[in-house]
Amino acid sequence: MQEAFIQSAITIAGREAVLTGDAMTAYCEDWRGRYSGAALAVLFPANTLQVSEIVKLCVANQVAIVPQGGNTSLCGASVPVSQGRQVVLNLSRMNKIRVVDAINYTMTVEAGCKLAALYEAAEQANRLFPLGLTAIAAHCEIGGNLSTNAGGIGVLRYGSARDLVLGLEVVLPDGRIWNGLRSLRKDNTGYDLKQLFLGAEGTLGIITVAVLKLFPRPQSTATACVAVASPEVAVRLLATIRASCGQALSGFEIISRNCLDLVFKHIEDAHEPFKKRYEWYLLIKIDDVQQSSPAEAIRSALLNFGGDVLTFGIACDARQAELWWHLRKNISEAQKLEGVSIKHDISVPVSRVAEFIAEASRVLRNRFVDLRIVAFGHMGDGNIHFNVSLLDAAVNDAFIGQHEIEVNRLVYQVVQKLGGSISAEHGLGQLKRETIRDYKDPLELEMMRTIKHAFDPGNLMNPGKVV
C-alpha cells in the first residue's frame, strides 16, 4: 500500500514535491529537538488543488495529515507523533502574495508566505502588517501563525493573529475546498466559520490562503525605560498610560531584576539602563501615525503618575531605544546560556498580574529553597513568562527532572485561581494536550471534541494535538 500511496502523491504533486527516507528528518522533528515522529512522506503541494487532492488521497488510504509551515512551533504541533500512518503536508511552496490592496487595507496571501515577506510587502504599499514576531519572522509562515493564533509584541494594540484576518480559504478534512476569501469589514450572514480554523493548530482543516488586515504605518515612535518598585505599581501605571496614550500604546513589557542580571552575565553590549539598580523595569513603546510627539505624551503621563515612578528615561533615537530592547530580547538567550529552566507561558487578567507574580513566587518558595524565578513578558496583555530553576547550577538538572510536574501544578493552580490561562500564546500542540484536561471545564473539552468530531470524524487532521 505504501508504495502505491507514494506513487499517487507523486502523480498529484510531482516527484520533487515528495520526500521519503532520510530526507524527511528535518520535517519530522521540531527545531528545538524536543519532538519527533515518523511519516510515510513529506509532501510539498504547489497549490490549493494539490492540497485538496492529497487530502482526498489520504482519506481514501486512512493516512493522517500533519500540516506544517515553517515548523517553528513551541509545542510540537507541526511535527508528527510517533504512532500511526501519517504524512507531513508542508505548505512552504504556496508562498505567493496574491494581492496587496492598499486602499482596502488588506492583502491576500498564501499560507506558505514567510512572515518577513509580508512585513516587506505591506511596507512597499506604505502599510503595516502588525503581527509582531520579528525574531522568528524570517522562518515562520503565515499559515502556521494563523493556525496557532500567534501573539507577539503588538497584541496590546492590534490583537492576536485571529484579529488580523478577514477571510480564509481552507481545505477541509474530506478534501473539499472552502473559499471564504472575503475582504469585508462587515459580514453578518451566518456563523463566522473562519474562527473555527484560526488557532485550531491544523486539527480541523488546512488553511491555504488568507485575507489579512493592514494598518497605517507609524510615523513617529518613542520608547521609555521605567523603574518601579513592584509589579503592583506597573499594573496601575499601565492603566494610566492606556488612558492617556490610548491606541498609540503599542508595547508594555515588564522585566525583573534577575532577568537583567542574567543578560549582563551572558550577553554582549548589555548595559544597566540607569546608574542605580532597581527591582523592576518596564519598557513602554508609543507609536503614532501622526508626526506628533509621542515622547512628550509618554513623558507627561509618567510625570503625572507621581512618585511611584522611581526613575525613567525616554529614547527618541532608534539607537538608544535599541539598547534597551536589546536587554528584553536577550532574556531567553541569557537564560538558555545559564542552564535549563521550567518555563511557563501564562496569562491572567491584566489587573491581576502583580497578584500572580507575588502568589506564584510565594507558593514556590514555600515549597522549595534557593529558587531562581525569572519573570518577564507582555504585561500589556497579562501574558507573563514565569520561569523557574535552582540558583545552584550543579543540582538544577536533577531538580527539574524530579520536580517539574509539581512546579507546573503549583504555578497552574495559581493561574486557575486568578482566572488565567496556562497557554497564553504558544498553543497546546502535543506539549499541553494532556495537561489542559486538568484545568479546563470538562464541558468545554466536550464542546471541543464535538466540533472536532463534526468536522473530522475520522480523526485524520493532525491527530494527537490539541483535542
Next chain:
Amino acid sequence: MQEAFIQSAITIAGREAVLTGDAMTAYCEDWRGRYSGAALAVLFPANTLQVSEIVKLCVANQVAIVPQGGNTSLCGASVPVSQGRQVVLNLSRMNKIRVVDAINYTMTVEAGCKLAALYEAAEQANRLFPLGLTAIAAHCEIGGNLSTNAGGIGVLRYGSARDLVLGLEVVLPDGRIWNGLRSLRKDNTGYDLKQLFLGAEGTLGIITVAVLKLFPRPQSTATACVAVASPEVAVRLLATIRASCGQALSGFEIISRNCLDLVFKHIEDAHEPFKKRYEWYLLIKIDDVQQSSPAEAIRSALLNFGGDVLTFGIACDARQAELWWHLRKNISEAQKLEGVSIKHDISVPVSRVAEFIAEASRVLRNRFVDLRIVAFGHMGDGNIHFNVSLLDAAVNDAFIGQHEIEVNRLVYQVVQKLGGSISAEHGLGQLKRETIRDYKDPLELEMMRTIKHAFDPGNLMNPGKVV
C-alpha cells in the same frame, strides 16, 4: 401538556415571570410590525440557573426556544415564527452589571443589560464601551447585540460586537451552562468556543453573561464635513485619512445629494452645510485620547489631499458638529416620511464602494425609469445602505409590490460580483434566511448546518432563523 408545562415554568421562575395570552403580544411581534408569531408563553428568568432549568424543561417537552433581549432586531430574529410549539425566553430581568474592572479595561455584564446602561457604567469608570448604536441604546440589550454581532458607527475603529468580547457564559441547547467568562487578552488553549455564539442569533445557545472590552475615553474630538464630486474620490480620501490619522479616525460616513434633499424636505433644523450644493458629502470624525488637536490633523490631511476636495469645514465645538450629524442621523426618518423603499444593508471591500454605487445604479436605471436611489452609510467599513424607490409617490407602492424581488436580485448580483455581503450588519434572522441560499457557497451553508446539528440536534434553539 400545555398546562403542565406552564406550571413547571412557574415553579422554576415564579408566577410573575411567566406571561400567557394577550399579555404576550408585545413580545411575539417585532417593533416594526413586520414579523409576528405564536408562543406558549413568554418567560422572564432572573438568573442563569433559571435559564438552564427552563431550557431543560423545553427539551423534555420538545418545545422550541426564542431567545429575546430588547426585541429591536431588524430581521425578525427575536420573535417566534408562526408554526410550532415555542416559548419566548426574554432575558431583560438579567440586567446586572457584575464587575467593572477599570484596570483590566473590562466589564462583566448580564445579557439583559441595556446598551445605554453599559455606556454609563463605563463612563463612571472613566472608560469607553464603544459599540456605537446610540439611537437604539436605550432599548437594545447587550445579549442581542452580541448574538447579532451588531455594528454601528464605531466599527471602523473598534470593530463589531464580536471584537469587543473576551468571555461568555452560555446556556447550551441541552440546558447545561458553559462558563467561559474569562477576562484574558490572550488564551491559546484550544478552539475559541465563544466565537460560535457571537452572531449566531440565538440558534446555538443562549448568551447569559459576557466579559466586554473597555477602552480609554477620548479627550478631544473634531468632525469635518467634506464635499467631493464622486464616491471614487471618497474611497481615495478614506485611505489617505487612515494613513495620516490612524486609529484616531472613528467615523467616515458618505451621504448622497438626494439624502440631504429628503432630510431638508422632512426634518426640522436641517441646513445646507455649504452655500453651494454638491453631489456627495462626507462626515469624518476624529477622536483622540490625548489633549492634542484632532482638528489640525484632519485639516492638514484634507489640504494635502489636493483639489479633489471641493470644499470642507471643520467643527471643533459640539454644536456645529451636531448640526452636521443631525443630517446623517435623520436620513432614515426622512426617507420613511417620504414613503416606503426597498432597502439594502450591503458591504463590499472598501476599495470597491464607488464601483458598487456606480454599477448597482447603472443596472437598476437600465431596467427601470424614474428611480430614486438613496445611498449613504458607513463607508469606512464598506457598508452602504442602498435604498430604492420611485420618484413618483403615486405609483411607488405598486412598483415595490411588483418589483422588490427583482430589485433585490439586481443589487445582490452586483454585491456578489464585487465579493460583498448581502447583510453587512443586520444579520439574517427570518428576513434573509432563504435569500442567503442563492448567494452563499453551498459548502458554507453545509458547514453552518454541521455546526447547528452538532450543538442543537433537536433544532430547538430559535428555529426558522439563520440556518
